[in-house]
Amino acid sequence: MVGGGQGAFIGAVHRIAARLDGKWELVAGALSSDRARGAQSAADLGIAPDRSYADYAQMAAAEAQRPDGIDAVAIVTPNHLHAKVATAFLRAGIAVICDKPMTATLAEAEALAALVAQTGVPFILTQTYTGYPMVREARALVQQGAIGQLRHVQVEYLQDWLTTPVEQGGQKQALWRTDPTLSGAGGCIADIGTHAVNLASFVTGLRLDRVLADLTAFGQGRRLDDNASVLLRFDTGAKGMIWASQIVPGTKNELRFRIAGDQGGLSWDQETPELLDFTPTGRATRTLRRGGEETLTPARIPAGHPEGYLEAFATLYADAAAALSQRPSSRGPGCLPDVGDGVLGMRFIAACVESSARGGIWVSLPHPA
Ligand SMILES: NC(=O)c1ccc[n+]([C@@H]2O[C@H](COP(=O)([O-])OP(=O)(O)OC[C@H]3O[C@@H](n4cnc5c(N)ncnc54)[C@H](O)[C@@H]3O)[C@@H](O)[C@H]2O)c1
Numbered sequence: 001m002v003g004g005g006q007g008a009f010i011g012a013v014h015r016i017a018a019r020l021d022g023k024w025e026l027v028a029g030a031l032s033s034d035r036a037r038g039a040q041s042a043a044d045l046g047i048a049p050d051r052s053y054a055d056y057a058q059m060a061a062a063e064a065q066r067p068d069g070i071d072a073v074a075i076v077t078p079n080h081l082h083a084k085v086a087t088a089f090l091r092a093g094i095a096v097i098c099d100k101p102m103t104a105t106l107a108e109a110e111a112l113a114a115l116v117a118q119t120g121v122p123f124i125l126t127q128t129y130t131g132y133p134m135v136r137e138a139r140a141l142v143q144q145g146a147i148g149q150l151r152h153v154q155v156e157y158l159q160d161w162l163t164t165p166v167e168q169g170g171q172k173q174a175l176w177r178t179d180p181t182l183s184g185a186g187g188c189i190a191d192i193g194t195h196a197v198n199l200a201s202f203v204t205g206l207r208l209d210r211v212l213a214d215l216t217a218f219g220q221g222r223r224l225d226d227n228a229s230v231l232l233r234f235d236t237g238a239k240g241m242i243w244a245s246q247i248v249p250g251t252k253n254e255l256r257f258r259i260a261g262d263q264g265g266l267s268w269d270q271e272t273p274e275l276l277d278f279t280p281t282g283r284a285t286r287t288l289r290r291g292g293e294e295t296l297t298p299a300r301i302p303a304g305h306p307e308g309y310l311e312a313f314a315t316l317y318a319d320a321a322a323a324l325s326q327r328p329s330s331r332g333p334g335c336l337p338d339v340g341d342g343v344l345g346m347r348f349i350a351a352c353v354e355s356s357a358r359g360g361i362w363v364s365l366p367h368p369a
Contacts, residue, residue, distance in 0.1 A: 003077035005032030005041035011076040017313035023321035030056045064092035083108035094121040102342025104184035109346035127198040127337040131312035134276040136332040137297045148263025153197040153240035156252040162246035186349040187224025193244040193344040206234035213352035249333040
């Protein structure tokens with residue numbers, strides 16, 4: 001693991017998720033930007049002292065030389081380091097499991113995609129919400145044609161933790177997320193807007209063609225957006241909207257989607273993640289339940305025992321283990337986000353930033369030929 005030392009947020013979530021299915025063991029790390037904290041964090045986690053590294057480059061080189069070297073690295077640092085760290089490990093021939101947004105800039109994302117193609121080393125992006133069974137269920141229903149031709153996709157991701165300028169009081173996670181040199185050109189649009197656009201693409205299978213964005217920094221003195229309203233156009237002509245915001249009092253992780261097709265509709269809310277509402281046009285809404293008789297997606301544990309965020313994250317790690325050993329996933333084939341999803345996320349951010357800076361015009365996303 002690179003990042004995820006004491007006081008960090010998502011590193012601890014990765015560690016729980018990685019262990020849930022017994023496929024991964026944490027054996028090495030460069031866990032902090034602060035050498036002493038990194039060493040202390042490694043000791044707390046039972047990492048042997050000779051595999052607690054002062055920096056990621058040293059770790060990549062040393063682990064590549066060991067006969068029992070790591071199978072993959074989990075990158076859980078702030079955004080500006082993702083590309084540098086991933087590059088070091090890919091060049092050392094070590095698989096990468098990287099958190100989102102994939103990089104801080106679009107140029108870095110494209111260079112990373114080229115390196116993955118050139119080296120053939122696996123790269124997995126932890127777009128957490130793709131690991132939820134009922135998100136995969138929604139995707140399978142769309143693929144089956146259960147809601148017909150898609151017309152409109154609405155995704156909201158709302159939080160309230162940046163309602164006041166907590167970064168000015170030194171809040172660690174807010175400090176780097178509101179600093180363009182550490183977060184990249186996007187604030188909220190990068191931090192949670194990328195989850196929203198990933199979810200829209202993952203569930204619908206549609207290719208995003210254009211965006212029109214209005215990004216705002218409401219927080220006093222804030223340099224990056226904390227609120228994003230985005231109109232979407234997909235290549236089929238389907239339309240969509242994303243509202244991503246971190247200044248909505250009363251919301252925590254209100255991630256929801258609603259999809260309208262000509263034969264039916266689907267809606268899901270990550271705060272009640274075991275339920276998916278499916279409404280065939282002209283008929284009553286059926287609330288599908290994870291692990292229920294009607295569901296297509298395999299369940300981790302029987303219905304009625306609640307599953308949530310940690311299990312969704314764990315499914316990505318289980319899928320990653322399967323992918324690395326070239327076995328199919330047991331929980332829905334072809335669901336694991338990769339470097340291409342990361343490039344899409346960065347294209348989305350760049351297009352939204354440009355659209356908003358130019359007064360809210362439609363901006364096309366570049367697509368590979
Ligand atoms: N998938 C998700 O749902 C999700 C949720 C939260 C965060 N994230 C992503 O995870 C990443 C980390 O976010 P966070 O909230 O955990 O941040 P954080 O600030 O809590 O933790 C960052 C960690 O990186 C370490 N670090 C910084 N520079 C380093 C270096 N040079 N070498 C080694 N470690 C270094 C810090 O010391 C700290 O331990 C971000 O990219 C964020 O977007 C993803």
